[in-house]
Amino acid sequence: AQKITQTQPGMFVQEKEAVTLDCTYDTSDQSYGLFWYKQPSSGEMIFLIYQGSYDEQNATEGRYSLNFQKARKSANLVISASQLGDSAMYFCAMREGPNAGGTSYGKLTFGQGTILTVHP
């Protein structure tokens, strides 16, 4: 069963507008984490934002915020004031399970990705 679902293969947004990229997840663990990564055409994976399942407030990092709705199992990425440089593939990923003895088992399961295109 697919654990991370990104239903938007492609999204378009005008420069300076906000855009929401959808992500839903499935897990029976109580402790888990959700990530968003950006992959530009150059291919590297750039960490954007992280939300832990016990975090009560939505994570924010500059223009990025994560709209975490635990009951609905969704973790949407909101990019405010889009820039041309935001055009890229965006991946949602999930880390399941607790830490063990202080060592993190950060095995990530990735969604299929959403290609974001920012128009001038």
Added chain:
Amino acid sequence: NAGVTQTPKFQVLKTGQSMTLQCAQDMNHNSMYWYRQDPGMGLRLIYYSASEGTTDKGEVPNGYNVSRLNKREFSLRLESAAPSQTSVYFCASSEWVDSNYEQYFGPGTRLTVT
């Protein structure tokens, strides 16, 4: 502070050849991972090392072996390359730092098997 580094950046192999992909991190992270990314897909975990001295299989381990040489270095070996192993390979490392979880990726190795 280079983060996660990988060598080589590109490699072309013939079917049946072997090679080792190298990965090193300078962030003092305990856990390291190898992922592969096929066209149009997200990353899939091949092997991981939760801490120095331990390794475990991920989702797609067949055809690969790994070595956690020390805390910094984690290598991935293809013993007998197959065309199905044509992919982009990413190494990553992770750690809890001041109650925040961070996981960073290397720049990737683009491997083609002919």
